[in-house]
Amino acid sequence: xxxxxxxxxxxxxxxxxxxxxxxxxxxxxxxxxxxxxxxxxxxxxxxxxxxxxxxxxxxxxxxxxxxxxxxxxxxxxxxxxxxxxxxxxxxxxxxxxxxxxxxxxxxxxxxx
Amino acid sequence: xxxxxxxxxxxxxxxxxxxxxxxxxxxxxxxxxxxxxxxxxxxxxxxxxxxxxxxxxxxxxxxxxxxxxxxxxxxxxxxxxxxxxxxxxxxxxxxxxxxxxxxxxxxxxxxxxx
Numbered sequence: 310x311x312x313x314x315x316x317x318x319x320x321x322x323x324x325x326x327x328x329x330x331x332x333x334x335x336x337x338x339x340x341x342x343x344x345x346x347x348x349x350x351x352x353x354x355x356x357x358x359x360x361x362x363x364x365x366x367x368x369x370x371x372x373x374x375x376x377x378x379x380x381x382x383x384x385x386x387x388x389x390x391x392x393x394x395x396x397x398x399x400x401x402x403x404x405x406x407x408x409x410x411x412x413x414x415x416x417x418x419x420x421x
Numbered sequence: 422x423x424x425x426x427x428x429x430x431x432x433x434x435x436x437x438x439x440x441x442x443x444x445x446x447x448x449x450x451x452x453x454x455x456x457x458x459x460x461x462x463x464x465x466x467x468x469x470x471x472x473x474x475x476x477x478x479x480x481x482x483x484x485x486x487x488x489x490x491x492x493x494x495x496x497x498x499x500x501x502x503x504x505x506x507x508x509x510x511x512x513x514x515x516x517x518x519x520x521x522x523x524x525x526x527x528x529x530x531x532x533x534x535x
Binding site (some may be wrong): 351 | 425477512521526529
């Protein structure tokens with residue numbers, strides 16, 4: 310099946326630093342979504358992107374839908390301790406009725 | 422409640438037993454999804470429903486897995502003759518529509534097969 314390559318796998322950063330993570334695919338996607346998952350909970354939607362080139366912000370988070378439709382990135386500015394968690398990218402393949410495909414996640418640790 | 426509700430939150434069963442996992446989606450959401458998440462991995466698709474019918478069950482690993490959504494709301498994922506390899510977190514999600522509509526996840530059921 311289709312796969313998303315998400316990097317980095319893990320990050321250790323100092324509080325206050327900016328963070329960047331990305332996701333790539335060998336095939337084209339209609340939609341890119343970014344989720345955050347805390348231990349013992351389900352993934353929570355952070356940002357949804359629906360158009361190639363779209364740049365969307367949600368507070369300190371900014372995400373972009375790559376112009377080739379095969380990639381997306383998520384930036385977090387001025388990280389704080391509660392940003393700790395696992396971040397997943399997810400994409401909806403171009404066929405439309407195909408369910409979301411998820412990356413393997415980026416585990417973020419913030420050192421106060 | 423306002424979110425997706427999954428019960429039980431934890432289930433421990435012996436190898437060979439039958440289990441049922443329940444999902445109560447967000448009211449008004451027509452699409453319902455089941456995903457499975459193993460340790461250190463992202464969610465992997467199992468099956469999704471549009472209304473009462475299974476629109477895509479291509480992710481079910483074998484015929485021991487089955488899911489129903491008889492009235493287009495609550496769904497039950499059923500696993501027969503459980504194996505240790507079935508141990509994982511089973512996540513349910515719902516969305517307003519099947520296409521271009523974000524998925525909203527429940528907190529999952531952690532299944533442990535001993």
